[in-house]
Amino acid sequence: MRKLYVWIIAITLMVFLAACGGQANSGETEGETGANSEITEGEAIADTSVGSEAAPRETPLNVVATTGQIADTTRNIGGDTIELVELLGPGIDPHTYVATEGDISAFQNADVILYNGLHLEAQLERVLEQIGDGGDTIVVPVGESIDELSLLNWEPEAGLPFDPHIWNDVRLWIEVSNAIRDTLVDADPANADLYEANATDYIQQLEELHEYILAEREKIPQEQRVLVTAHDAFGYYARAYGFAVEAVQGISTESEASTADIQTLADIVVENGVPAMFIETTISPRTIEAVQEAVRAQGQEVEVGGTIYSDAMGEPGSGADTYIGMMRHNIDTIVGALGE
Numbered sequence: 001m002r003k004l005y006v007w008i009i010a011i012t013l014m015v016f017l018a019a020c021g022g023q024a025n026s027g028e029t030e031g032e033t034g035a036n037s038e039i040t041e042g043e044a045i046a047d048t049s050v051g052s053e054a055a056p057r058e059t060p061l062n063v064v065a066t067t068g069q070i071a072d073t074t075r076n077i078g079g080d081t082i083e084l085v086e087l088l089g090p091g092i093d094p095h096t097y098v099a100t101e102g103d104i105s106a107f108q109n110a111d112v113i114l115y116n117g118l119h120l121e122a123q124l125e126r127v128l129e130q131i132g133d134g135g136d137t138i139v140v141p142v143g144e145s146i147d148e149l150s151l152l153n154w155e156p157e158a159g160l161p162f163d164p165h166i167w168n169d170v171r172l173w174i175e176v177s178n179a180i181r182d183t184l185v186d187a188d189p190a191n192a193d194l195y196e197a198n199a200t201d202y203i204q205q206l207e208e209l210h211e212y213i214l215a216e217r218e219k220i221p222q223e224q225r226v227l228v229t230a231h232d233a234f235g236y237y238a239r240a241y242g243f244a245v246e247a248v249q250g251i252s253t254e255s256e257a258s259t260a261d262i263q264t265l266a267d268i269v270v271e272n273g274v275p276a277m278f279i280e281t282t283i284s285p286r287t288i289e290a291v292q293e294a295v296r297a298q299g300q301e302v303e304v305g306g307t308i309y310s311d312a313m314g315e316p317g318s319g320a321d322t323y324i325g326m327m328r329h330n331i332d333t334i335v336g337a338l339g340e
């Protein structure tokens with residue numbers, strides 16, 4: 001009888017300690033865990049529960065991604081293992097997007113929120129920062145994973161240090177893919193092997209994409225490598241793939257294009273004999289059409305070379321409904337308009 005009591009007490013104590021350990025670790029990162037040099041929440045949980053293996057989650061990891069580019073990359077790395085909510089569909093401008101009630105409840109239900117940051121989602125930034133500061137949700141501005149030395153300047157004096165259009169340089173997007181992988185591994189360590197294998201596959205495809213763009217770009221004569229667009233989304237593209245860029249509007253679309261902006265760009269097009277300009281899916285084609293008319297008023301012609309994807313991806317089934325598809329569409333369209 002006495003032995004039985006001892007056993008009951010011992011088991012109760014073990015259950016209690018395990019429960020306390022679990023609770024203590026479910027929130028913030030713990031101290032050194034020994035086995036790995038990288039410390040994550042999950043590893044800390046693993047150490048107090050089932051030895052070196054992390055316990056599987058009871059429900060799928062609930063991830064919210066803002067832009068299509070982030071969502072698609074997360075889908076490639078997370079696969080069917082995660083539940084993914086994509087906030088900004090085709091044609092939606094992230095610079096001016098305001099959260100709906102549905103978005104707010106998606107944020108509240110999320111385990112992980114991934115957003116571009118660097119002031120791309122200007123109207124969402126504050127609410128996302130608050131969620132990140134407050135509770136258990138892991139909130140990651142993926143753009144901030146890139147070394148600042150690799151980022152292009154925007155308007156530091158206005159509190160906007162860096163150009164947020166980082167996906168337009170595939171090499172920077174590889175860094176973002178690594179950050180997304182690390183975030184999923186931290187949040188759901190039981191599936192770490194899967195996320196890591198998927199990320200390795202996907203990054204291989206991104207490396208091929210980068211080479212493809214470089215090779216296609218060679219079909220455009222040096223002096224015709226000029227991208228004229230409605231807003232200044234292609235700074236990283238220009239730097240990575242050797243184009244000059246000119247745009248009616250600045251890096252954000254938060255303020256309207258003025259007649260003076262349109263006239264200035266028309267003058268640039270005329271002076272440089274630019275053969276074609278490009279429409280963006282997130283911006284009214286009227287901006288570029290106005291430039292075309294202003295060029296015509298000076299007795300010259302400039303074509304609209306097609307539609308390219310700047311800040312949002314394409315409709316489902318368009319072929320540009322993935323990050324890789326969008327980037328391939330863009331270089332193919334640019335080569336079609338400016339190449340020989």
Ligand SMILES: [Zn+2]
Binds near residue numbers: 232251252
């Ligand atoms: Zn933009």
